[in-house]
Amino acid sequence: MESARTRPSRALAAGEATSAGTVTAARETRGPRNRRTGGKLLDAGLNLYAGLALLYLLVPIAVILVFSFNKPLGRFNFIWQRFSFDAWKDPFGVPGIGDALRVSIEVAGLSTLIATALGTLTALALVRYEFRGRAAVNFFIFIPLATPEVVLGAALLSMFLNFSVATGFTTIVIAHIMFNLSFVIVTVRSRLIGFDRSLEEAAQDLGATPWQTFRLITLPLIMPGVISAALLAFALSIDDYVITSFNNGSTITFPVFIWGAARVAIPPQIYVIASMIFLFTLAMMLLTVWQQRRAERMAAVRPDEPEPSQG
Amino acid sequence: MSHEGQGGAAPSVSLRGVTKRFGDFTAVRDMDLDVPRGQFFTMLGPSGCGKTTTLRMIAGFEEPSEGTVLLDGEDVTGLPAFRRPTNTVFQSYALFPHLSVERNVAFGLERRRVSKDEVRRRVGEELERVGLAREAKRKPRQLSGGQQQRVALARALVNRPAVLLLDEPLGALDLKLRKQLQIELKRIQQDVGITFIYVTHDQEEALTMSDFIAVMNRGVVEQLDGPEEIYERPSTTFVAGFIGVSNLMPGEVVSTGTGTAELRLDAGPTVRTGAAGATVGERAHAVVRPEKLQLHATNGTGPDGHPSVDGQVESSLYLGTATQVIVRLPDDTHMTVLVPNTDEEARRRLPAAGHGARLTWSTENIHMVRDLAAGAVHDDEGIKA
Structure with missing residues (x-):
């Protein structure tokens, strides 16, 4: 994916230049700098700054979307020629690209499922229970987050080689579960820290066994955190190249496919599939945000809230 | 699981020698307690008691460090919350x-x-009882504090528990709503006839609602009695001080009789009080409730034959139905007197601030209180407030 990102940044630079021009113009037309106009200027500057930051984030993605409709002359989809639906009509027309995508989705799905289940339970244990080594575990979960991916990938490969494990689909999944686990634990843990334990006591008081309490009360209430964690894990897994490239054997994932293809050709189909993944992720994110808003609205019943009039 | 009408002589809840420690801190100390069936039973005390x-x-939710917990005469110590009929x-x-x-x-x-049918029926009935039938489909956050409180009550009561436990359930509500719900709670308890164990630090609430009150302090029950006995005849200095406004006059026991004792007050006079088990020479307090004291100007004389103590009026506060007068005794004890405003003429004759005053009372309204088992409780280390 890295190679696809280099070029669009030039377009961004152009956008920045034009916006900067308008700022200077605006500043000159303003009157003497008393405090009020100074404040207004500051506001305008802040808005502009925020706008530029957003642009910086979005332009590369916009370029991918736009170039997925390009009809390039050669093998490299780098220079805009003309608008066309060709690539979208036949997204899997490039040999091998469909298989690579399928493998990526399988790896991401499986590693997300396992990492989310394991990570949620680990987070529960870390927040809920006092046990020997808890502080150590709390520290260790940050190590995979802080270690360079190249190092992790190489380390995993040498481990698999030493234990004579043939690299392939399974080893990719194992590697992805490993780096996803930390993200899941950190995400779910933050959700659990504010959890009102008296809700669980109330459930048990009403006759719910510990398992029923978890299934009927705890899990539904921490679900937004679990879903965010799963989405994050899925997104991290589906676009991982570095760690995968060490441990894939002969299995080709989508990022590995692009990397290989980029040496001989970058067909617009890659942009199409990248756009699909992006749009899918975006939809999931919006769903999560919507779901979390809903959860927050009904969260934590606080008796100390001002009393509405008794009806 | 229904425990209605099981009869039997066993108390609803019994604690036998129950102690609970959290690290170095002893929260509950060797407690023996019987909660009678079908009663509104209150545990009253300051926070941390x-x-x-x-x-x-x-x-x-907690296991005792020592001792046993019995429900309907059955040992439930060690049984998890979801297996208990509470x-x-x-x-x-x-x-x-x-x-x-x-x-x-x-x-x-x-x-x-x-x-399913029975669940629907009983839930409907219970919501009807607490007046929330129309709110059945709502989420808790859409309800006011008072309504949420009622849902919590219905959620517990619908199971017809052997014992209903209430942990300061009105603490978060404003005064007016609290008063209203106190009456409602008492009505519901009489209606369903389930044993209620109610925890509060609000002595007025306890006196209003309870059949029995256990006044707790530092992990022990200092007195277990009906509200009237607790108020009128407190048995320890702590109970006298915690319930209502109390006038505690320190002194020394000089003689004892059957159910009475004579106490030489630090403020001067020797008075006869109701008392049990006092020993000569011991330090104690004489207690009289503010509304049981009569206030006279010193120059006049109080009714003959009544015991009295003299002091000086420090302040006088008009409260509408009564006037509250603070009198300072020679030993610096402050006495609160509540004079009902029934007679305008008499109110105008009350001594003003800075003037001498004489306090009198009837012998049946004065009691002697002592610290609870001085050695066992108060010499203890590591007691947190």
């Missing part, structure tokens, strides 16, 4: 935010495999 810990041990109304209500009001109330019945 062990009342909530005691409640949590009955519910099964239900709790939590201070924070602890309503399940993701479930509607009716699903909250149905939660306990559904755990017991009650048929």
Whole structure:
């Protein structure tokens, strides 16, 4: 994916230049700098700054979307020629690209499922229970987050080689579960820290066994955190190249496919599939945000809230 | 699981030698307690006195460090909360935010495999009882504090527990609503006839609602009695001081009789008080409630034959139905006198601030109180407030 990102940044630079021009113009037309106009200027500057930051984030993605409709002359989809639906009509027309995508989705799905289940339970244990080594575990979960991916990938490969494990689909999944686990634990843990334990006591008081309490009360209430964690894990897994490239054997994932293809050709189909993944992720994110808003609205019943009039 | 009409002589809840320690801190100390069946039983005391810990041990959220907990005469020590026939109304209500009001109330019945029709019927009845039938489909956050409190009550009561445990359930509500719900709670308790164990630090609330009150301090019960006895005849210095406004006059026991003792007050006079088990030479307090004191100007004479003590008026506060006068005795004890404003003429004759005053009382209204088992409780280390 890295190679696809280099070029669009030039377009961004152009956008920045034009916006900067308008700022200077605006500043000159303003009157003497008393405090009020100074404040207004500051506001305008802040808005502009925020706008530029957003642009910086979005332009590369916009370029991918736009170039997925390009009809390039050669093998490299780098220079805009003309608008066309060709690539979208036949997204899997490039040999091998469909298989690579399928493998990526399988790896991401499986590693997300396992990492989310394991990570949620680990987070529960870390927040809920006092046990020997808890502080150590709390520290260790940050190590995979802080270690360079190249190092992790190489380390995993040498481990698999030493234990004579043939690299392939399974080893990719194992590697992805490993780096996803930390993200899941950190995400779910933050959700659990504010959890009102008296809700669980109330459930048990009403006759719910510990398992029923978890299934009927705890899990539904921490679900937004679990879903965010799963989405994050899925997104991290589906676009991982570095760690995968060490441990894939002969299995080709989508990022590995692009990397290989980029040496001989970058067909617009890659942009199409990248756009699909992006749009899918975006939809999931919006769903999560919507779901979390809903959860927050009904969260934590606080008796100390001002009393509405008794009806 | 229904415990109605099981009869039998066993108390609803019994604690036998129950102690609970948290690290170095002893929250509850060698407690023996019997809660009679079908009564409104209150555990009253300042924060940290062990009342909530005691409640949590009955519910099964805490295990006693020593001793046994019995429900209906059956040993339940070690039994987890979900296997005990008790239900709790939590201070924070602890309503399940993701479930509607009716699903909250149905939660306990559904755990017991009650048929769907019966769940629906009983939930409907219970919501009717607490006046929330129309709010059944709402989520807890859409209700006011008072309504949430009622849902919490319905959710517990619908299971017809052997004992209902209430942990300061009105603490978060404003005064007016609290008064209203006190009456409602008492009515519901009489209606369903279930044993209520109610925890509060509000002495007025305790006096209003309870059949029995256990006044707790530092992990022990200092007095267990009906509200009237607790108020009129406190048995320890702590109880006298904690319940209502108390006038505690320190002194020394000079002689004892049957059920009476003579106390030489530090403020001067020697007075006869109601007392039991006092020993000559011991330090104690004489206690008289503010409304049981009569106030006279010193130059005049009080009614003959009444015991009295003299002092100086420090302040006088008009309260509408009564006037509250603070009198300072020679030993610096402050006495509060409540003079009802029934007679304008008499009120104008009350001594003003800075003037001498004489306090009198009838002998049946003065009692002697002592610190509880001085050695056992007060010499203890590591007691937190």
